[in-house]
Amino acid sequence: MSEIERYLDSKLGEDVDRRGFLKLSASAAGLAALAACGGGTVTPGPSGPTGAEFKLGIVLPYSNVYAELGSSITNGIQLYLNKVGNQAGNRKITVFKEDEKVSTDDAVAATKKLVEQTSVDMIAGYVLSPNAVANRDYLTSNKVPTIIANAGANVISRAKKSDFIYRTSFSNWQPTHPMGSYVQDKLGLKNVLLVYANYPAGAETAQSFRETYTGKFAAADVAPPLGYTGDWAVWVSKITAANPDGIYVFLSGTDSVGFLNKANELGALKNIKVTGSGFFVEQDVLGSVGDRAPVGAVSGLHWALTLDTKENKDFVAAYRKAYNKPPDVFAMDGYDTGRVLVDALNAVKGDTKDPTKFLAAIGAVSFKSPRGDFKFDAATHNVINPVYIRELVKDPQLGYTNKVVATVAGVADPGK
Ligand code: PHB
Numbered sequence: 250m251s252e253i254e255r256y257l258d259s260k261l262g263e264d265v266d267r268r269g270f271l272k273l274s275a276s277a278a279g280l281a282a283l284a285a286c287g288g289g290t291v292t293p294g295p296s297g298p299t300g301a302e303f304k305l306g307i308v309l310p311y312s313n314v315y316a317e318l319g320s321s322i323t324n325g326i327q328l329y330l331n332k333v334g335n336q337a338g339n340r341k342i343t344v345f346k347e348d349e350k351v352s353t354d355d356a357v358a359a360t361k362k363l364v365e366q367t368s369v370d371m372i373a374g375y376v377l378s379p380n381a382v383a384n385r386d387y388l389t390s391n392k393v394p395t396i397i398a399n400a401g402a403n404v405i406s407r408a409k410k411s412d413f414i415y416r417t418s419f420s421n422w423q424p425t426h427p428m429g430s431y432v433q434d435k436l437g438l439k440n441v442l443l444v445y446a447n448y449p450a451g452a453e454t455a456q457s458f459r460e461t462y463t464g465k466f467a468a469a470d471v472a473p474p475l476g477y478t479g480d481w482a483v484w485v486s487k488i489t490a491a492n493p494d495g496i497y498v499f500l501s502g503t504d505s506v507g508f509l510n511k512a513n514e515l516g517a518l519k520n521i522k523v524t525g526s527g528f529f530v531e532q533d534v535l536g537s538v539g540d541r542a543p544v545g546a547v548s549g550l551h552w553a554l555t556l557d558t559k560e561n562k563d564f565v566a567a568y569r570k571a572y573n574k575p576p577d578v579f580a581m582d583g584y585d586t587g588r589v590l591v592d593a594l595n596a597v598k599g600d601t602k603d604p605t606k607f608l609a610a611i612g613a614v615s616f617k618s619p620r621g622d623f624k625f626d627a628a629t630h631n632v633i634n635p636v637y638i639r640e641l642v643k644d645p646q647l648g649y650t651n652k653v654v655a656t657v658a659g660v661a662d663p664g665k
Contacts (some may be wrong), residue, residue: 300340300599306363308374310349314476315376315502317533318579322398325583337591338599356380378402378450389413392604398586406629407664415630418582420662421453424526427636427657428549429461440467442493447472454499467493481511498525505529506537513541532577535649542649546641551634552578552620553651564619589614629664636660
């Protein structure tokens with residue numbers, strides 16, 4: 250056996266992916282050429298990416314009210330990166346994670362640690378609206394390319410839009426804007442009560458609802474503190490006292506679980522139409538509340554587990570295989586965040602020295618996502634989303650989940 254044959258034989262015994270195989274063929278050709286000119290002993294070249302490591306810093310909550318959201322987004326990002334062998338543009342992608350926790354102080358400290366101590370090439374993450382806003386000026390003045398993977402603060406697409414920040418998830422305005430008129434015209438509700446976590450994402454959701462719902466409100470908004478750990482009966486009883494014909498809810502993570510469990514126990518939602526932005530009935534919440542799910546709830550969101558497209562079915566199957574549970578909207582946003590990074594890094598062939606060019610490549614990414622068509626709005630750096638109006642059902646195969654009853658295509662935040 251010749252030296253080349255021995256080398257190929259040893260390599261082909263390994264589990265090489267297609268990319269590795271192409272590299273291998275190239276190096277084999279090189280070896281053959283060398284051998285042809287009598288080139289003596291050769292050392293095989295490396296088969297992985299040869300460029301500098303690309304350090305991706307992730308800031309997401311791994312504790313408190315939104316811990317499950319942080320874990321889903323991380324899983325989604327990792328699933329996409331694994332799909333491409335954790336490399337793009339000839340650079341190995343390495344992930345560094347820090348806990349966003351809840352407060353802006355913690356989220357800023359997490360960002361600074363990744364930028365100043367780990368020297369990351371990019372930041373992705375942020376679940377809480379105030380945390381995206383609190384980091385915005387620091388990320389911008391330090392020219393850190395950033396992808397927001399959840400936090401919906403409207404101002405990030407408007408007065409505080411940044412050259413260095415794109416958002417793959419939504420603005421708080423987006424999922425709710427089509428819902429106000431739907432609740433009024435299609436569901437016929439005339440006396441609604443707003444229920445939301447008392448912080449900017451809740452307030453912006455309520456504001457967006459008021460833009461398209463012009464009916465009456467049954468009472469003053471019911472707004473428990475974010476991350477409420479007291480007795481939910483205090484808040485649920487306010488709904489009963491107000492006697493609305495429907496509620497519109499923004500709660501997420503353990504806030505929604507606590508609320509739905511107590512509302513079910515007290516029978517508070519029996520004669521009320523339950524509506525909201527889809528986070529309060531997303532798969533993370535449904536996995537926790539089981540039979541206490543508010544079947545029939547109507548919600549707006551840019552994704553549903555049940556979307557019947559090839560892209561979504563492939564994503565859902567891959568996610569289930571990797572994590573042994575269904576994905577939720579946060580996992581999907583993470584998966585798309587991974588894709589945007591990989592496509593942009595490939596487009597600039599791994600050269601991120603000039604952040605302006607890298608950011609332009611990020612802004613130009615478009616593809617068929619599990620959510621539908623994905624593209625950024627150049628005016629806002631926010632993704633243009635389909636908004637699906639979904640109804641909560643108990644599916645014989647999928648269990649509690651949301652089926653799509655109407656679609657509003659191309660919903661773009663009104664920022665300029
Ligand atoms: C936000 O703070 O922007 C936020 C948090 C959780 C969600 C949606 C938005 O589910």
